[in-house]
Structure formats: C-alpha cells, structure tokens
Amino acid sequence: MAGIPKGWEMIRVTVVYEAGLLRAALEELLRCGGDFDVSSASHWPQRPIPGASVPDVYVVDAECLEPARAADRTATGRGALVALVPAQRPGVLRRAHQAGALGFVDKDGSKSRLLTAVRRAAKGDRFVDEALAAGFLAAAEMPLTQRELSVLALAAKGEPIADVAASLHLSEGTVRNYMASVIRKVGARNRVDAIRIAQGAGWT
Amino acid sequence: MAGIPKGWEMIRVTVVYEAGLLRAALEELLRCGGDFDVSSASHWPQRPIPGASVPDVYVVDAECLEPARAADRTATGRGALVALVPAQRPGVLRRAHQAGALGFVDKDGSKSRLLTAVRRAAKGDRFVDEALAAGFLAAAEMPLTQRELSVLALAAKGEPIADVAASLHLSEGTVRNYMASVIRKVGARNRVDAIRIAQGAGWT
Numbered sequence: 054m055a056g057i058p059k060g061w062e063m064i065r066v067t068v069v070y071e072a073g074l075l076r077a078a079l080e081e082l083l084r085c086g087g088d089f090d091v092s093s094a095s096h097w098p099q100r101p102i103p104g105a106s107v108p109d110v111y112v113v114d115a116e117c118l119e120p121a122r123a124a125d126r127t128a129t130g131r132g133a134l135v136a137l138v139p140a141q142r143p144g145v146l147r148r149a150h151q152a153g154a155l156g157f158v159d160k161d162g163s164k165s166r167l168l169t170a171v172r173r174a175a176k177g178d179r180f181v182d183e184a185l186a187a188g189f190l191a192a193a194e195m196p197l198t199q200r201e202l203s204v205l206a207l208a209a210k211g212e213p214i215a216d217v218a219a220s221l222h223l224s225e226g227t228v229r230n231y232m233a234s235v236i237r238k239v240g241a242r243n244r245v246d247a248i249r250i251a252q253g254a255g256w257t
Numbered sequence: 258m259a260g261i262p263k264g265w266e267m268i269r270v271t272v273v274y275e276a277g278l279l280r281a282a283l284e285e286l287l288r289c290g291g292d293f294d295v296s297s298a299s300h301w302p303q304r305p306i307p308g309a310s311v312p313d314v315y316v317v318d319a320e321c322l323e324p325a326r327a328a329d330r331t332a333t334g335r336g337a338l339v340a341l342v343p344a345q346r347p348g349v350l351r352r353a354h355q356a357g358a359l360g361f362v363d364k365d366g367s368k369s370r371l372l373t374a375v376r377r378a379a380k381g382d383r384f385v386d387e388a389l390a391a392g393f394l395a396a397a398e399m400p401l402t403q404r405e406l407s408v409l410a411l412a413a414k415g416e417p418i419a420d421v422a423a424s425l426h427l428s429e430g431t432v433r434n435y436m437a438s439v440i441r442k443v444g445a446r447n448r449v450d451a452i453r454i455a456q457g458a459g460w461t
Contacts, residue, residue: 072364074341074371078282081368085285137278160276164285167278211450245449246415 063090064175065108067132069097071117079112086168098131099152107132109175112167115149116142116255133174135167140184143191144255150192159184196238197256204231206257209248267294268379269312271336273301275321283316290372302335303356311336313379316371319343319353320459337378339371344388347395348459354396360384400442401460408435410461413452 066089070076076093083091097113098105115136135156136149149157156170159182170180181189197205200221207217214232218225232244241247251257270293274280280297287295301317302309319340339360340353353361360374363386374384385393401409404425411421422432436448445451455461 072343074286074362074364074366074368075279075282077368078279078286081289082282082285085289139276158278160278162278164278164281208449209453211446211453213446242415242417245412245452248449249413249415 063088064110064171065090066092066110066112066171067108068093069095069111069113069117070137071095071114082164082167083112083171086164087171089171097134097152109133110135110171112137112171113154115139115145115154118145118148118152133177135170135174135180137167138182138185138188140188142253142255143188143195144251144257146185146188146255147192147195148255156180157185158182191254195256197235197251201231201235201238202257204228205235205248205251208232208244209252209257267292268314268375269294270296270314270316270375271312272297273299273315273317273321274341275299275318286368286371287316287375290368291375293375301338301356313337314339314375316341316375317358319349319358320346322349322352322356337381339374339378339384341371342386342389342392344392346457346459347392347399348455348461350389350392350459351396351399352459354393361389362386363388395458399460401439401455405435405439405442406461408432409439409452409455412436412448413456413461 066083068076068079068083068091070079080091080093083089092108097111097118099119110133112135115138118136133156134152134154135158136152136154137158137160138146138149139160146157155174155178157180158167158170162182162184166182173180203221204217207220212220214225214228218228221228232247235251236244236247239247239250241250270287272280272283272287272295274283284295284297287293296312301315301322303323314337315335316339319342322340337360338356338358339362340356340358341362341364342350342353343364350361359378359382361384362371362374366386366388370386377384407425408421411424416424418429418432422429425432436451440448440451443451443454445454
C-alpha cells in the first residue's frame with residue numbers, strides 16, 4: 054500500500070522545489086541523511102493522477118502551493134505531504150494545511166527535523182515543528198473573508214478598482230468597501246500597506 | 258594569500274543563506290560534490306572585518322544582499338563571492354554585481370555549475386551562468402534613478418506620501434512627481450502596479 058513502506062523497503066521521497074539548485078541540494082540532504090530513495094519533481098500534483106506511480110512521501114516547498122480548492126483537499130492516492138514552511142507566514146502554513154500536509158517543517162530548522170518528518174509521514178504519522186506553533190494560532194485567526202482575499206489578490210496585481218469590480222462581478226463601490234474593510238482588519242495605513250502586510254503573512 | 262588556495266589545500270567555502278534548512282542542504286551539496294571544506298554563516302560581511310578569518314569563497318543567496326553602498330564595493334580581505342541569483346530578477350543580479358561577485362550562478366541551474374563557479378572563484382576567476390546573460394542586459398538598463406528608487410522603496414513599505422516626503426526632505430508635490438515618473442518608466446497602471454513590477458524585478 055502506498056504511504057506505508059514494507060519493513061525492508063527504502064522510503065521513496067520526491068522533493069518538490071521550484072529553484073533547481075535548491076531542489077538538488079535538498080535531494081542531497083535527504084540522500085546523505087537517511088536510507089531514502091530520492092527523486093525530484095518541479096510540481097506537486099494537486100489532484101491524484103490515476104494510475105501514476107507515487108512516492109511514499111512528497112517534500113514540498115509550501116510557498117509553491119496554490120491556495121487549495123475544497124475539492125482538492127484529499128491526500129488519497131498521492132503519497133504523504135511534508136511541507137517546508139517559513140516561520141512568520143501563517144498564510145503559507147494555512148495553504149499547507151489545506152493541501153492536506155501531514156508534516157510541517159520549519160524552513161529555518163535543522164536537517165534532523167526534516168528527516169524525522171519524512172519517516173513519520175511514511176508511516177502516516179503527523180509531525181509539526183514546534184517553531185511553527187505560533188503560526189498555527191495566527192493561521193486559525195486569519196482575519197479576511199474569501200471575498201476580501203479575492204479583492205486584495207487582484208488589487209495586489211496592480212488591477213485598477215474598475216477591473217477588479219468587473220472581474221468579480223461587483224460594483225466599484227462594493228470593491229472600495231471591501232478594500233476599506235481589509236485595510237482596517239489588518240491594521241494598515243493605506244492600500245499599499247494592506248497589500249504589503251497580507252503578502253508578508255502569505256495570505257494572498 | 259586568502260582567495261588563492263595552495264595546491265594541496267582544500268578550498269574553504271562558507272554558505273550564506275537565510276533559511277537554515279536550505280543552508281544545510283547547500284552545505285551538503287558542496288560537501289558531497291567536491292573536495293571542499295564547508296561551513297555556513299547567517300550573513301555575508303558587507304565590509305572586511307579586520308583580523309577575522311575568511312574562507313576562500315563565500316556562496317551567498319543574492320536575494321539577501323543589501324543594495325551596496327559605493328564604499329562597500331570592494332572584495333579585499335573578504336574572500337571571493339559567488340552569488341546565487343534567480344533568473345528574471347535583474348535587480349538582484351545588479352546587487353550581486355555591486356557587491357563585487359566573481360561568480361553568478363542561476364538558482365534554477367545544476368549542481369555542476371555551482372561547483373565550477375566555486376573552483377573558479379577560489380582561483381580569482383569569473384564565472385557567469387549563461388542563463389543569466391539576458392538579466393545582465395536588463396540590469397544595465399535599469400530605468401530608475403537612485404532618488405526614484407528611494408521614493409519607491411518607502412512607498413512600498415506602506416508609507417503615506419507625507420511621510421515619504423518628510424523622510425527624504427522633499428515636498429509632497431516632488432514625491433508625487435517622482436512616483437508619476439516611476440509609474441511611466443516601468444510601464445505600470447498605477448502605484449500598486451509600479452511597486453509590484455519593481456519588486457518582481459528586484460529593483461527595490
């Protein structure tokens with residue numbers, strides 16, 4: 054059964070990281086550090102691919118994960134997910150959680166935590182880096198609604214208010230109200246400040 | 258002499274990368290890949306530290322380099338600098354160049370290029386990843402003046418126009434003129450768009 058390696062088998066791990074050099078470096082770290090069968094890929098399959106061969110564990114840069122759609126929130130048929138998450142970015146942690154991650158490893162942490170997380174995930178067990186605990190609290194308290202996030206994400210791309218309104222089938226006044234609400238909720242001084250704060254936290 | 262290892266000596270390499278796990282992974286990559294004596298540090302000394310022991314080569318994440326001040330643009334007494342640079346970010350390439358880098362390695366490239374760059378830098382020789390060539394052209398054609406960059410950097414932090422003006426000892430009208438000029442030069446639709454484009458290129 055995928056995800057539960059037999060006693061004598063090596064754990065098959067696939068590293069997913071956008072930048073090739075860092076992908077190679079993480080592969081080397083896993084190869085030197087444990088009895089893993091390591092490969093790499095440029096992206097993590099958001100949906101199960103029928104009939105595709107899957108590793109026991111994916112080690113994925115959480116900053117590359119797309120905000121999950123509810124339909125994708127299942128790990129069935131895809132191998133266990135260990136997410137590498139930067140501290141202080143609760144939105145990224147939230148995306149990893151929504152993607153169904155079993156392991157949450159601090160990007161600023163040690164090699165041994167990653168190895169532990171991979172071994173646990175291969176057995177179907179959870180691992181949460183203690184350095185990320187505060188981030189989980191912040192992620193649970195995400196202040197913005199889905200609609201506010203949509204408005205903010207388009208505004209952050211430099212779309213004028215009229216275009217944001219057209220994209221979301223809203224009036225310009227409604228879009229302005231959402232932006233005002235976002236600015237207030239995140240404690241920003243203006244629109245640019247709100248975008249900066251939301252991007253820093255990884256909400257968009 | 259630092260920077261030119263004697264024939265029988267191992268090249269001493271120090272890896273500088275903000276996220277600890279990736280720092281460890283890059284250390285492992287260098288250790289497994291060559292006959293290097295590898296260590297790591299959390300930051301690259303922007304100025305020479307008198308009397309401090311320096312490695313032959315620093316391998317540094319260029320995204321962590323501060324925009325250089327002219328006084329700091331010398332590599333004397335600091336070991337050679339090999340910068341890891343993402344493609345499509347000419348501003349980051351420019352910072353690496355200003356910091357006096359001898360090697361420029363594509364972050365999305367292969368392990369062998371990094372090893373080549375380190376060996377060359379240890380001998381005082383230049384290495385430029387061909388994937389970054391177009392970036393050098395873009396970096397040379399950076400459209401913004403130092404004053405425009407200063408205005409943009411403060412605006413990107415969410416500072417209101419009045420605060421930007423006070424910080425730079427300018428009138429609010431002058432700051433507005435600079436912002437209008439930035440928006441026009443980078444081909445943006447508005448202020449948020451200009452900040453997005455400049456940050457994407459790594460200019461600020």
